[in-house]
Amino acid sequence: MKNIVRSVKGTRDFYPDEMARRAWLVEKLKAASEAFGYQRYEGPCLETIDLYAAKSGEELVKEQAFVFEDRGGDPITLRPELTPTLARMVASQQNELVFPLRWWAFGPFWRYERPQKGRTREFYQWNIDLIGSDSVQADAELLAVAANFLSLVGLRADMVQILINDRRLMDRKLTEIGIGTQTKPELLKLIDRIDKQPADIWEKNVTDLGLSAGQVDAIKVLLANTDLWQESEELSQVFEYVRALGVGEYIRYEPKIIRGLDYYTGLVFEAHETKGDFRAILGGGHYANLVADVGGQPLPGVGFAMGDVVVMLVLEAYGLLPSNLSYPGTVFVTVFDEKMLVESIKLTKELRESGFNVILAEPDKLGKQFKLADRLGVKFALVLGPDEFANGTVTVKDLRSFEQRSILRTEIGSIF
RNA sequence: GUGCCUGUAGCUCAAUGGCAGAGUGCUUCACUGUGGCUGAAGAUGUUGAGGGUUCGACCCCCUUCAGGCACCCCA
Known part of the structure; x- marks a missing residue:
């Protein structure tokens, strides 16, 4: 490479094609959100570190947030997640807002991590929450929003599954096995990672927590039991409701799903590509108290977050990313020669008045102009040459189908 | 933050210490009113960057940057 100043590690440049794909993604998740009556909101990208300090002990803030001093010397954080901001926004308007809230957001986030596939330092995230309800109905609704989104972008239930579990159920089962309250949080984190660690190492880690061999075996049996949900009234209802919502085939029980975040108290879920x-x-789940750490009345809710990176990789792998997004409604007007230039300019004006987006070429060989139009990805190219001008017509060529026809210039507005 | 792998033309990759190449793409022409085909010609590199070893380095060594894989964490 030449001496071009480098971009910041872990950031991405969005060239028009990629920007169009991101806009398409936003359009889909907006549609999924709004179909269930969710409203868009947004918070600042910059926050004080105090907002996150409330969640002390969280590695996310301590080790993964971008923190710097502003010119006045105050510590500023580039937001690594939206939940604390949401909590503040809800807490400070708690008496005016109409509950339950149905809110969604899409914006940039930053985490100082080692970049690799599906993980960057600057990424975009869709957050969606239903706040102020503790019901199973609310849990099922969020699962349905997620499933509807997957369906909207073309990811079928055989490609992506939403795996669900309930922390209350797991807590109960661990108690039955005789696991103490102090051991549970660490053990749950290990369960969450069971598929990432070699079996022997995992077993050693569990044993190190003080579990007996019999307890380790009992946990293995537990984690292999995909019918465990039947022992949970809430999960049984969730399955009933998501079937009624028409998305039952996307939802599957998986006892290994725990989620890393501490604030989930009930339903937890993750969507995974099936291969x-x-x-x-x-990923997301149900929380008992959103605003506890920022002051305010306790508020339960359920929500999830989706990063832009992984879903786009999955969509690409399945060939589901739409192409030719750059110039969806644009027509390309060729310029036959210098003499026809002014008349071609007038044509572009007429087209714009009819509501079209128009790109005007510069005089050149027609072949070159068509090639340019083709490479730009526009669908229609127009020719206004001496013959057309004499007849009061314009030649319209569909660059995809290669068909072309002659139409009256006075009817230009109603042809496409 | 830990361990490992990779970095060569716009893109995908060759060249195992001895003249930096191919495919594709790109430009021009065949084609004086038409872009997907065909044929011909042409252009393109500080081999990520910096240093070292050597008569000689894309190749070996060190440093650094970037990307990838597994941890960690999570979207």
Whole structure:
């Protein structure tokens, strides 16, 4: 490479094609959100470190947030997640807002991590939450939003599954096995990682927590039991409701799903590509108290987050990313020669008045102009040459089908 | 933050210490009113960067940057 100043590690440049794909993604998740009555909101990208300090002990903030001093010397954080911002926004308007809230957001986030596939330092995330309800109905609704989104972008249930579990159920089962309250949080984290660690190392880690051989075996049996959900009234209802919502085939019980975040208290879920080649596409769950750490009345809710990186990789792998997004409604007007230039300019004006987006070429060989139009990805190219001008017509060529026809210039607005 | 792998033309990759190449793409022409085909010609590199070893380095060594894989964490 030449001496071009480098971009910041872990950031991405969005050239028009990629920007069009991101806009397409936003369009889809917006549609999925709004179909269930969710409203868009946004918070600042810059926050004080105090907002996150409330969640002390979280590695996310301590080790993975970008923190720097502003010119006044105050510590500023580039937001690594949206939940604390959401909590603040809800807490400070708690008496005016109409609950339950149905809110969604899409924006950039930053985490100082080692970049690799599906993980960058600057990424975009869709956050969606239903706040102020503790019901199973709310849990099922969020699962349905996620499933509807997957369906909207063309990911079928055989490609992506939403794996669900319930922390209350797991807590109960661990108690039955005789696991103490102090051991549970660490053990749950290990369960969450069981598929990432070699079996012997995992077993050693569990034993190190003080579990007996009999308890380790009992946990293995537990984690292999995909019918365990039947022992949970809530999960049984979730399955009933998501079937009624028409997305039952996307939802599957998986006892290994725990989620790393501490604040989940009930339902937890992750969407995974079924062949297992990717990180989780989205993840979320039910929390008992959103605003506890920032002051305010306790508020339960359920929500999930989806990063832009993994879902786009999955969509690409399945060939589901739409092409030719750059110039969807644009027509390309060729310029036959210098003499026809002014008349061609007038044609572009007429087209724009009819509501078209128009690109005007510069005089050149027609072949070159058509090639340019083709490479730009526009669908229609127009020719206004001496013959057309004499007849009061324009030649319209569909660059995809190679068909072309002659139409009256006075009817230009109604032809496409 | 830990361990390992990779980095050569716009892109995908060759060249195992001895003249930096191919495919594809790109430009021009065949084609004086038409882009996907065909044929012909042409252009393109500080081999990621910096240093070292050597008569000689894409190749070996060191440093650094970037990407990837597994941890960690999570979207």
